[in-house]
Amino acid sequence: MYLWGHEVLKAFSEGFEKAGGTVVEKIFVPLNTMDMTPYLDKIKAKADQADFVWDFIIVGDSVRFHRQFVDAGLKLPR
Numbered sequence: 001m002y003l004w005g006h007e008v009l010k011a012f013s014e015g016f017e018k019a020g021g022t023v024v025e026k027i028f029v030p031l032n033t034m035d036m037t038p039y040l041d042k043i044k045a046k047a048d049q050a051d052f053v054w055d056f057i058i059v060g061d062s063v064r065f066h067r068q069f070v071d072a073g074l075k076l077p078r
Contacts, residue, residue, distance in 0.1 A: 005056050012054060024050045033061060036068040043074065 006028075013023050024046050029039050043053055053074075057065045 005058070008056050012056075029057060029061065029065070031058075031061060034064065036065050037072070039065075040068060040072045040074065043069075044072065047074070 009026060013026070017023060025042065027039050027042050029036065033039075053069075055062075055065065
């Protein structure tokens with residue numbers, strides 16, 4: 001578990017909800033995950049309920065996540 005990431009998510013969520021937003025789901029990806037498919041499937045399942053995906057993923061996991069995000073047919077903001 002990467003505690004700092006959990007604390008950053010908690011701070012973001014609290015501020016977002018105080019501003020009137022709704023957090024649809026919190027998904028935690030273990031460090032050094034090679035296949036992001038199970039997590040991307042969860043994002044796809046909730047895509048119609050969300051306006052954006054906020055992520056806090058570090059180092060190599062971030063590269064893998066974003067590549068697989070696009071490969072899964074999800075779109076990055078332009």
